[in-house]
Amino acid sequence: MKITSNAFRANSRGALQDRNLQDALGNLKRGFQEKRRKAKARLPEFEELQDHAVAIKEHSLDHLDFYLERFEKEVTARGGKVHWCRDGAEARATILKLCKDVNAKRVVKAKSMIAEEIAINDYLEANGIEPCETDLGEYIIQLRHEPPSHIIGPAIHLKREQVADTFREQHSEFPDARKLDAARDLVDEARHIMRPRFLSADVGISGANLLVAETGSVVLLSNEGNIDLSRALPKTHIVVASIEKIVPTLSDANVILRLLSRSATGQEAAAYMSFLTGPRGADETDGPEAFHVLLLDNGRSDLLKGEFERILHCIRCGACLNHCPVYGVTGGHAYGAVYTGPMGAVLTPLLEGLEHAAPLPEASTFCGRCEEVCPMRIPLVGLLRNLRVRLLKKKPDGLATRRRLGVWLFFATRPSLYHGVARLLLRLAAPFGRGGALSVGPRAGGWGRRFPVQGGPTFQEMWRQREKAKRP
Amino acid sequence: MNARAAILGRLRTRLGRDTASAAELRIMEREVAGRLEHPPTHPVPARTRLGDAARRALFVRMAEEAKASVTPLARAAALPESLRIFLKARGLDGALHATGEAGLRALPWAAAGISLRHGRSAGTPASVALAFAGIAETGSLLFCAAPESPMTAHLLCDLHLVLLPENRIFATVEAALEDFQKTQGAFMPSAAMFVTGPSRTADIEQQMQLGAHGPRELHIYLTEEGP
Amino acid sequence: MAPPRISVGLFVTCLVDLARPKVGLAAVRLLEAAGCDVVVPRAQTCCGQPAHNAGDRNGAAQLARQTIAAFEDVDYVVVPSGSCAAMLRRHYPEILAADASWSRRAKAFGGKVFELTAFLADVRDLADLPERPGPKGPRRIAYHDSCAGLRELGIRNAPRRLLEKIPDLGVAEIAEGEVCCGFGGAFCVKFPEISERLAADKCRAAEKAGATELAGGDLGCLLHLAGKLRAEGSNLRVRHVAEILAGLDDGPAIGEPVTGEPVTGEPDAGEKARG
């Protein structure tokens, strides 16, 4: 995906005017927030599990080299194959080669953020292979040629009627007059379309929620059952996973899994949770004959042991998006990148370069709700602030801010001067402030910059007067 | 340099392996190996620490919450007759796709006028299966890939009918997987799939719809006496 | 039995100093009623959040050192703002963590910093509010929890407990009260449309709470919301919680035109007017 994060301001303005989007976002907030709250309340051990999950991730990252090698060893021992990929280009080439090796015409894809990150669909298509998204939301946005707007609900920005229009436009094999007004109709139509695709696909591609070093297992969650179908039916299963998904053992995995569904959708468990280990066994009648796992770095190793390491703890639950006031009114597309919301505002600049995503670290009120709900306790605000430190040092973006701060700091670090100037300014402002408000800054029109300021004496001035009056 | 060496090299540099002494590295490796052997104990929800009856009740409650139905049966042998009535009510004939466990095959199907088909499924109105285990914490069923238990049997049917002996209900996912290791000799099956309710999606306006790509309904038959 | 008198340094905050000095007067009045000897060090200016949140670590550290030094001699530092209090209490120690000569001082300093309502309710366990020169009679106040106070300092009950000491006063809860009002310091300048939309949502929710007044502990949010409410012609009147608690709530609310003489420097002006 070509990122357009630098257009965040313009994108978000458009989003605020988009009625359909605003309606869709209304559903999102109330649904996800309430469900997560209830699920968390039902698990008294939630916070204890969080402590353990953070420790597991810390330990895993501290020993990432050991565990990745162990994972590779186990996958290989079970007859699978691990492919290491430095970046998106290597991952795309590897996937294409694996597909070509089996003469693949059609690939079924289960929702994967990494697949989005490396933009595999366009690449396969350009090379004559048909990529079929199978997750309903992902399928809808594939039809509409849109990027996902949410890490767990890719089509969350759309209303039912928009999906119906898309289906009418694209599913020409169905009668025009068919009924498509209920969500049920849409789900059934997609199910009908997808069945033969599952059955005829040559390769299944999925992401991974976790990798288990001890057993070489790939853990995958879904609600629709599409991931397991994408694995069970085609002869080849390709898993694309980023390197930080690794955990040492099954028991470690279960700690994180207990937090994941509850934080994501408020479910006690996703409808399908699978531990996939190697290709199908001897005499098994379904499952892949070839099992490939791509381990993708794509900039992550650079974050290890640095000030941004904690973002590697992210388990992509989406809770920070669901609770972010900014995401809640702009939606995901405004972020102009694969990863959106607070975690995206941290990750996108790190993976794509700050110069390509400069507005994102600033697009936060620092209200802290994201880190409050993050199951992995990732200090998202602090990470965004660290990015702002980098931004400030950059020319030309940071230059204007640096100048403004410099002037302000000159006064703020000289209290006597500061109080004198403040007093003077307010005296001057008093006549204008009598109406109750001063327009601060000329930039934006309308209400935007009107802050109520009274004018008159400062508090410090009043206090000095009072102290003087007290003295004999 | 190949990608593997490059990535591992970069990780090792970031993790300071190149500045660590050989002795330090050995200690570290021992620690990691030790942790793999004896993972730290993690919290397990207290609500799963229950006696048999309460664990069964929790399983039923959670499964029903996940929109599965649970029908108690005194004996597994009663399953075919129960399914005959169910299929008839659904207007289905007496043919069923089934997983191939001996215990399931041995039930009196013919007497109930039901014929079973086994093996890989390409889509069927109804499948009957024997679950490897049930999970009380979440109301999930565990299916493990095996020659007699293809995963498609659990995914390509509209009605998923599952036999679960009560004594196969475990408290947690961990406990069920541990049992697999102990009883089946292999460490992990090629697929261990935990199924919680019928397949579903909320991708359209956050409205939950059952029957996305997998089963539209999940009916669990809980027997006091296993097959 | 009244707790022994203690010395409290008031960290005024730059916004209160410049935009609503009355909040400072109210804070002093409340602290004195709680048996504190209040001082207002002149060597204070701003807590440094504008620098800190813009990514200027150096600037933030300069102001942190300046503030810490200014308040070295008091038992407690009290701040009529959740976000500035969080800056002093939680962020100063982080900012100065790498500074060998300051990190211990910053930690010790952080430990004695409290937000005003939390200090009154939890530290001083204030039994009676000062005599109220301000309005009497039944009223319903919607309370806006500002993000930093709520999440960084865990302040939720303290202001409500104190407000409920006022006879006939009821606190109305704003639906989805934990959602940000969209102020966010420089955020509201950089992303005015998003900020305004969040303010509008908050204003609607506050109006729906069925109150005639909106109170909160952070002047930043309150100025932002009052600006929006006035632009919309709403009747909801906005005040800092300290003004209401101290009974200094008879003059114009935040954003209302000043009638008559501007506020003078007398914290007991109200009492004089009555007497």
Ligand code: SF4
């Ligand atoms: S940052 Fe935290 S809340 Fe956000 S997606 Fe990642 S794990 Fe979930």
